[in-house]
Amino acid sequence: MTETLVPPKVRQAAPKRLFIKTYGCQMNVYDSERMADVLRPLGYAPTDTAEDADFVILNTCHIREKAAEKVYSELGKLRVLKEGREGGMTIAVAGCVAQAEGEEIMRRQPAVDLVVGPQAYHQLPELLTRTARARGERIGADFAPNEKFDALQVPRGGDGVTAFLTVQEGCDKFCTFCVVPYTRGAEWSRPVADVLTEARELAARGVREVTLLGQNVNAYDGEGPDGKPSTLARLAYALAEIPGLDRIRYTTSHPNDMSDDLIAAHGELDALMPYLHLPVQSGSDRILRLMNRKHGRQKYFDLIDRIRAARPDMALSGDFIVGFPGETDADFEATMDLVRRVNYASAFSFMYSPRPGTPAATMAAQVPDDVSRARLHALQALLTEQQVAFNAAQAGRTLPVLFERKGRHGAQAIGRSPYLQSVHVEDADHLIGRIVPVEIERGQQNSLTGRLQQKAA
Ligand code: SAH
Numbered sequence: 485m486t487e488t489l490v491p492p493k494v495r496q497a498a499p500k501r502l503f504i505k506t507y508g509c510q511m512n513v514y515d516s517e518r519m520a521d522v523l524r525p526l527g528y529a530p531t532d533t534a535e536d537a538d539f540v541i542l543n544t545c546h547i548r549e550k551a552a553e554k555v556y557s558e559l560g561k562l563r564v565l566k567e568g569r570e571g572g573m574t575i576a577v578a579g580c581v582a583q584a585e586g587e588e589i590m591r592r593q594p595a596v597d598l599v600v601g602p603q604a605y606h607q608l609p610e611l612l613t614r615t616a617r618a619r620g621e622r623i624g625a626d627f628a629p630n631e632k633f634d635a636l637q638v639p640r641g642g643d644g645v646t647a648f649l650t651v652q653e654g655c656d657k658f659c660t661f662c663v664v665p666y667t668r669g670a671e672w673s674r675p676v677a678d679v680l681t682e683a684r685e686l687a688a689r690g691v692r693e694v695t696l697l698g699q700n701v702n703a704y705d706g707e708g709p710d711g712k713p714s715t716l717a718r719l720a721y722a723l724a725e726i727p728g729l730d731r732i733r734y735t736t737s738h739p740n741d742m743s744d745d746l747i748a749a750h751g752e753l754d755a756l757m758p759y760l761h762l763p764v765q766s767g768s769d770r771i772l773r774l775m776n777r778k779h780g781r782q783k784y785f786d787l788i789d790r791i792r793a794a795r796p797d798m799a800l801s802g803d804f805i806v807g808f809p810g811e812t813d814a815d816f817e818a819t820m821d822l823v824r825r826v827n828y829a830s831a832f833s834f835m836y837s838p839r840p841g842t843p844a845a846t847m848a849a850q851v852p853d854d855v856s857r858a859r860l861h862a863l864q865a866l867l868t869e870q871q872v873a874f875n876a877a878q879a880g881r882t883l884p885v886l887f888e889r890k891g892r893h894g895a896q897a898i899g900r901s902p903y904l905q906s907v908h909v910e911d912a913d914h915l916i917g918r919i920v921p922v923e924i925e926r927g928q929q930n931s932l933t934g935r936l937q938q939k940a941a
């Protein structure tokens with residue numbers, strides 16, 4: 485009786501499906517969202533699997549060898565899918581691998597239709613319509629972030645209560661191990677007015693917490709309303725004025741750009757959350773010099789002291805590299821000592837990965853893998869111990885929690901503490917989008933468990 489509920493014509497008119505797989509840092513997460521935004525007017529709706537996608541974008545990361553190699557194995561799988569799919573599939577590679585080795589991608593994987601670097605996402609609609617011609621071209625090697633952000637001023641999709649907002653791109657620091665200055669180009673900051681417009685739009689959509697992104701976000705110097713460069717602190721004050729926007733975070737910061745006004749803002753501005761990702765990479769002065777980090781361990785300690793003086797409950801996070809060329813047991817011990825002194829709430833640690841074209845890759849005295857691996861295990865054990873202790877220490881406190889999403893069972897909801905911990909609370913799913921006091925009962929390694937203090941009105 486109802487055999488033809490959906491006539492074939494309607495089926496053909498179904499929206500085109502877009503699948504974006506994102507690797508790497510938060511900036512790539514932001515970029516992926518914006519790519520979805522520019523493709524929406526062309527009829528592309530997001531889907532969760534590559535299998536039913538008409539258009540697949542891999543937004544890639546070049547930071548370590550493993551991250552970059554993953555792309556090629558993923559492309560191998562996509563090629564099979566593409567060949568077996570009626571109507572074909574368009575495959576694009578975006579992100580930092582696209583920028584760094586576009587030609588190689590084209591050579592190694594003929595199924596790729598399009599390679600597009602991080603500064604050219606606004607050109608995606610145009611590129612898509614001429615994919616045949618674009619094949620073989622490397623798009624976006626010219627670093628024009630201003631063009632990118634101007635052209636990306638299209639409405640943002642999504643329905644979360646937290647959001648990323650890129651305010652700065654690129655890096656001029658040239659740490660000797662790092663590819664970012666080559667894949668993302670020179671430092672560039674968006675004008676304050678543009679950031680405020682995007683933030684207002686987010687707040688109007690229900691976003692309560694925004695994380696400002698930049699490779700060196702605290703080097704932010706976007707044009708202010710007076711035509712002069714603003715600082716990140718001044719931007720934070722302006723953002724805090726936006727009704728509904730109650731929480732501001734920023735990442736990633738370089739110790740050398742941690743200015744006095746930003747430190748002071750942490751003591752004055754309630755909206756600025758007491759959690760700071762401030763990578764130091766190593767605790768050894770000798771290694772810091774070889775890395776071209778441009779500061780020593782004592783300067784980092786002094787900085788941490790000043791930050792904690794401004795905001796005593798500041799939770800600190802960092803990045804570490806072990807096995808940098810020439811790293812001795814004593815150098816590594818200096819890193820362990822630094823970690824013990826600073827006491828981190830959370831941190832990321834990596835084995836050094838030599839990257840083509842970076843100065844460290846050709847340094848003598850590369851550290852053998854098994855030595856690096858043993859150091860990584862020791863460092864991670866210490867960092868985990870600190871994280872567990874930090875989380876456990878929240879038990880008995882009452883923290884304001886921003887409820888973000890439903891939990892796995894029942895009416896459970898998951899939120900964020902000021903210190904960026906996940907907080908699980910029963911019978912709270914009606915509170916999503918609200919900031920509510922929660923009594924913390926327990927801290928586990930990766931999350932806290934709490935209960936509502938009172939029935940929220
Ligand atoms: N701009 C940020 C971090 C960018 S990359 C900063 O200056 O801290 C993120 C992290 O990846 C770095 O902090 C570093 O710890 C790690 N990383 C970068 N290059 C690496 C490499 N070649 N091998 C291992 N880890 C690396």
Ligand code: SF4
Nearest residue numbers: 655657658659662664
């Ligand atoms: Fe890479 Fe150093 Fe720049 Fe960070 S500051 S992105 S580690 S070069």
Ligand code: F3S
Nearest residue numbers: 508509545546547580
């Ligand atoms: Fe990776 Fe590029 Fe981010 S190399 S870490 S995706 S800036």
